[in-house]
Amino acid sequence: MLKKLFKSFHSPLRRAPRPRSTPEVLSSSQHPLKRNEISRHAISVVERLQKAGYQAYLVGGCVRDLLLDIDPKDFDVATSATPEQVRAEFRNARVIGRRFKLVHVHFGREIIEVATFRANHPQGDEEENSNLASRHESGRILRDNVYGTLEDDAQRRDFTINALYYDPTQEHILDYARGMHDVRNHLVRLIGDPEQRYLEDPVRMLRAVRFAAKLDFEIEKHSAAPIRRLAPMLRDIPSARLFDEVLKLFLSGYAEYTFDLLLEHDLFAQLFPASGAALKQNPQYTEKLIRQALINTDDRIHDGKSVTPAFLFAALLWPALPARVLQLQNKGMPPIPAMQEAAHELIAEQCQRIAVPKRFTIPIREIWDMQERLPRRSGKRADLLLENPRFRAGYDFLLLRELAGEDTGGLGEWWTDYQDANDSERRQMIRDLASKGESTGNAPRKRRRSNNNRRKRSDDSGGE
Template sequence: MLKKLFKSFRLSLNRPHPRSTPEVLGSQQHSLRRADISRHAVSVVERLQNAGYQAYVVGGCVRDLLLDIEPKDFDVATSATPEQVRAEFRNARVIGRRFKLAHVHFGREIIEVATFRAHHPDDEEDDEDNHLAMRHESGRILRDNVYGTLEEDAQRRDFTINALYFDIAHDRILDYAHGVHDIRNHLVRLIGDPEQRYLEDPVRMLRAVRFAAKLDFDIEHHSAAPIRRLAPLLRDIPAPRLFDEVLKLFLSGYAEDTFELLLEYDLFAPLFPATAAALERNPDYVGRLVRHALANTDERIAQGKPVTPAFLFAALLWPALPSRALELQKRGMPPIPALQEAAHLVLTEQCRRTAIPKRFTLPAREIWDLQERLPRRQGKRADLLLEHPRFRAGYDFLLLREEAGEQTGGLGDWWTDYQEASDSERRSMIRALGGKDEAGSAPRKRRRPNRRRRGSGDVPERD
C-alpha cells in the first residue's frame, strides 16, 4: 500500500497542474480566419454548440494554419461523448477501442470528433470505471477513454503545438500550454514530464520526430533527452500500429529528413532491425540506397505523383537480403532459391515488427524477384519482362540500386534504351548480347525428345 501511495505521489509530481485560464489570442493576435476552416468542420462545431456542448477546432490543423501550411484534415474536440456525437449526426460512426471517437462523414471528407480527455488514475483499482482506462505495468496506456474538461484535455495532449483550440464563435485561439510561443520558436515540446509521457505511449517519440521533420522544428532539449534511452520501448508496441506510424513517417513528403532524425535518436533500429544491422555493416552503400529511395519518394509526393508502400518497403528491406542469402548459400542452397528464401525470411521477421499487409509484401517480393530476372534478356525474355505488371517498379528499383553504387554492367542503361527502341532495334540489341545473359552464362539448349528411328521392318503398335 505504501509503495502504491509513493508511486501515485511520484507521478503526480511529474504532471503539470491544469491551467484553468488559458492564454486567449483574439482575432487581432493571430492569422486564423473562419474561412480557412473546412466548412464541414465549421458545421460540426456549430451543430454541437447549438446542442449545448462545447466544441472547438483543435490540434494539427490550427498549428498548420498558423504556419501557412494547408491542413491535411480537420479535427474537433468536444464535451460530447462519442455516443452523443453519433446521436447528433446520422452520418457519424463511433470507432476505436483504445481511443474511442466519432468520425462524421461528408463524402470523402471525414471530420474526426474526439471527446475531451482527462489524465488517467495512477492505478486501475482507484478508477470506478476502470474499463475506460487501462495502463500497462510499464506505464504505457492501453486504453484512453477517461473523459474530462477542456482544461484537462489540453494538459493531456502530447505536444504544446497540438494543444491549441480555435473558437469559431468568437474567432479566438485558446492556448493552454504556450503552444503559440513554441510555434514561433520552432520547437516541438512535450506537455508534462517527457519520460512519463513517453512511458504512457512510446509512439510519442516517433511523433516528435515526425513533427520536427515536417515543420523543420527542433525537438526541445528536455523532450529530446530521454528518447535514445527509451527507444527500445517501441518493441512493445503492437505491429499493426507501428505499420501505420511508419507510413506516416515515410509517406508524408519528409521521409529523408525523418530518416536522419530516426538515426539521430536511435529510433530506426526498433522499427527496422535487419536494415539497421546492414547499415552498420555497410554504411556507405545502405545509407545511399535508403536515402535515394526516400528522396525519390519525397519528390514524387511533391509532384503529386502516386507512391506505393510496396516500393518503400522493398527499398528499406533490400539491404538485409544479401547477407541472409549468403548464409543460406553457405548451407548448400543454390543462389536463386537462397535469395527467394531470404526474401521470405526478411519479410516475415519485419512483419512481426511492423505488420505489413500482403497487398504490399507480395509486390515487394515481385520487385526483388525482377532484380534477378532483368539481367536475363535472351530470346523473348526481354519482351515478356516488359509486359510484367511490376516491370516499371522493378526497373526503377534497378536504377535505384545503381544510384547507390551497385555495379550492374550498364543494365539500367540497356533497359532504358530497350524501352525506347523500335522492334528492329530491339532485335539488334538482343543479338548484340552475343548469346549470353548478364551473368555470363550461355543460354540453355532446348532438349529434343529422344525419338527411336524405325526401320523398314518396324511396325507401329496399335491400340
Template sequence: MSPSERPGAPKPLACKIYPRPEHNISRSQISENALKVLYRLKKAGFEAYLVGGCVRDLLLGREPKDFDVATNASPEQVKNTFRNCRLIGRRFRLAHVYFGREIIEVATFRGSDSEDAERQLVHEDGRLLRDNVFGTIEEDVWRRDFTVNSLYYNIRDFSVVDYTGGMEDHGAAILKLIGDPESRYREDPVRMLRAVRFAVKLGFAIHPDTEKPIFDMAELLRSIPAARLFDESLKLFLSGYGLQTFELLRHYGLFAVLFPDSDRCLATEDHDFPRLFVATALQNSDNRIAEGKTVTPYFLLAAFLWEPLQLEVKTQLQQGENETFAYQNAANQVLKRQIKVTSIPKRITQSMREVWLLQSRFSKRVGARPFRLLSHPRFRAAYDFLLLRAQTGDADSELAEWWTQFQRADETEQKRMTRPAKKSRKKRRPKQSRPKSTNTEAT
C-alpha cells in the first residue's frame, strides 16, 4: 500500500524542496549536539533530517526546546552508531543519544502499511496502541500530525523538504492536520489537545476542517490513559499561555473532559467567581513564566479544584462533620475523582492538600499559632493562594493584608500583632448596704 492509499491520507502532493537561499534556517541556530548526530548518521551512510517542532520553530525565528532527528537507520543501527545511546519506547521504538543533560531523540522513519501484524496494534476505536512499522521518508510524512510539523531539514544540502504544503501553511499561520481529521483524531485523540496547544503557542488559526470535528469528538479523550492526560495537561497550562489555552479548551468542550468537576462549577458559577479565580491563577502563572520564574503544578491544580472542594466541604459540614474533618474528607473525594481522569502523582496531591488545609489556619491570628503557620514548609504557597482568593473576592482582603504585614514585621511587632485583645473591664457598682430586717415574733 502506498502512502496515498493509506486510509485517511490526503491526496499526495509533489515533494517540494526549498534550497538554503529560500528559507531562514541556519546551522548556527541548531544545537551542536544535534549537528553531531546528523553528521555522524550521514557519515555512516544513512539519511538524516531534523524534523518536527524544531524545524517549525527555527522557521519562526524561535529557539527550539528540543531537536528531533528522523533517519532511515533502524533503532539498533542508531544504537550501534552511538555509544552514548539508549533505546526506549514500546508503542514506537526510539533512540535517545545523550550529551550530558541534552538528549537528541532519533526516530526511524515510520511506515504506512502493516504487513507484520505483531508490530502494529490498533484498538477497535481506531487508536494506535503499538506502532513499530518502519518505512521511508515518503511514508513517514503521512504519519505526522500537522503540516507545519512535517517539514524536514536535510543535513546533506541544508534544504527544507516539504511533502504536505507545510511551508505554505507556515507562511499563512494555519494549523492543519495531515489526512482526514476524523481518522487522525481517532488514531490519537490527544491530537485535539495538541491542536489547541500549538494554535495558542504559535498564534496560528486552526483550519476549519481540522477544527470542526473537535466539538463532536472531545469525548474520545476518555479512552486515553490518565497518566498521559496528566502529562498533556502540564504542557497545556505550564507553557506560558495557560489562560488562552484554558479559554480555547472550554470553547471546544475539551476542558470538561480533563477537569469535569471544575467545568461543572464554571457552568454554574455564582457572580463569576469560579471563572475569575481560575483565570487569575492562570494569568499569574503566565506572568511568572514570562518573568523567568518557576511555576509549581500543584498550585495551579489546587486553584482548578478549589471550587469543587468548597462544594464538597459544604456537603460534609451539612452532614455534621467538624471543619477539619470536612476539609480532609472533601480533599479525598475531589482528588479521588480527578485522579481517574488525570493521574496526578502523590507528591503533587500531597502539596495540594497542604495548600487547601492551611487556608483555615490563616484566620487564627492570636498567640503562637501564626508563628507555627509561618514556619510551615508550604506557608509561602498557601499565602499566595490566600492572596489569590482575596484578589478575586473569595477571602477577606483585611486578612490577607494582616498576613502581609506580619511577615514584614520584626519580632517585637509580630508579638504585638498576635497579642490577645484586652477585654474592657466593667466598673463594678458599689454594694449598697441592706437595711437590717426586723424580725418580730408574735406574742
C-alpha cells in the first residue's frame, strides 16, 4: 500500500515547509485511501456540508493513519462553516469548547468532530482589538476562534503530517505542507518556525513526542532542536490540560518509547519534578521501576486489558516517596503515619503540575499505604489484607518493586504462595514466620498488668 502511495513523490529534506497558497492535489490513483475504509457517518457529514454550499474535508489524524494503514481512532472534519452554521445543519450536533470552539455531531456512540477553518492570529494592535483570539505574554495562545480559509487552516496546523485534507466526494487529497513527504520519510515536522510554534502552544512539544512514539517516526532535527531549551514552558500550561496530555502519552500502548523520548528531550522532569530528581539521585532503580511499569502498561493495552491511571501514577511517583518517608521516620514518626504524610505531600506537589483527579489520588495513596501493610502478616492480619479491595493492586505494586531490584526479603513470593494456599497451609505459614523469628511487621507489645495486680499495687500504696 505504501509503495503505491509514495512512488510518485520524492523530494529532498528541508528545514521547514514554506506556506503554499495552492495545494498539491493527489488524485485517487495517487493515494491508497478508499471510501469504504472510512466511517459512513464521517462521509455523510462532509457530503451534507458540501451540499449546503460549504467546503468540507476529512483532515488530520484520520487521513494520516489511513495512509499508514492504521485504523483511525476517530474522524475529524474541517469546514468553512462556522460552528453555528454546522449546528444548524444537524439536529444531533452540539457546540463545545471555549478556547477552541468545535461541533460534535453524534451518531449513537460515534462522534464526528467538526472544526471551522482557523487562521493565524492577528498581531499587535489588531490582536488587542480582537475578542476572538488572545495570547499569554510568552506568546502562548489562550483563545483560538479566528476563522479563515482552507489555506489559512492548513498553515496554522501543527505538523505537516496532520495537514492533509481528504475529500471523499472527489476522492482526492490536498497537501499544503508537503505532509506526504514526511509520512513517507517517517518524520514529525512542525509547520513554520518550530520555536514560534512551541511558544504559541508548548503542549506541541508533548504532541511531537506522542506522534513520534505512536507512529515510530523521528522528530525532524529542526523541530526537535528547541525542545530542551523551551521545555520549562510546560509549567505555564494549565495542570488539568497536562493531565489529559499525560494520559494520551502513557495510555495509548507505546508508553515505554514515549518515556525514552521524554527523557531524551528533557520533558519528563517538567511533568514529574520529584521523579525527575529521583532519576538523578538513584537513576538505576528509578528508571528500572518506571520502565517496567510502562512495559506492563503497554502489554495490558495490547492484550485488550484494562489499565488504571492510578496504578500508573503510583509507579511514576513512587521513586520520590521512600526518601521522604525515611526523613519523617528519622524525626520519630511511625512507619504508616510517615508513609501517609509523605504521600500526601508528594501528591499535593504533583497536582500543582498535573491535576490528577481525586478519584485517582485516593487509590494511589492506598496502593502506597499497602506497601507498609503487606509485611505485617501475624495473626489475622494477612487474611484481613487479602480482603482489602486494594490488596491486588498493592500486591502487583510489590512485585513491580521487586522487579526493579528492591530487596523485600522474599515478601512477594510469600504473598504469592499465601494466596494459593488453603486455610491450614496459611496458618502454618504464619506459624513458620514466628518460629523462624522473621519479622511480621509487629512491634513487641507491652504486657498488660491484670486487674488483680493493679488492685494489689493500689492497696499497697494506700489507695482506696
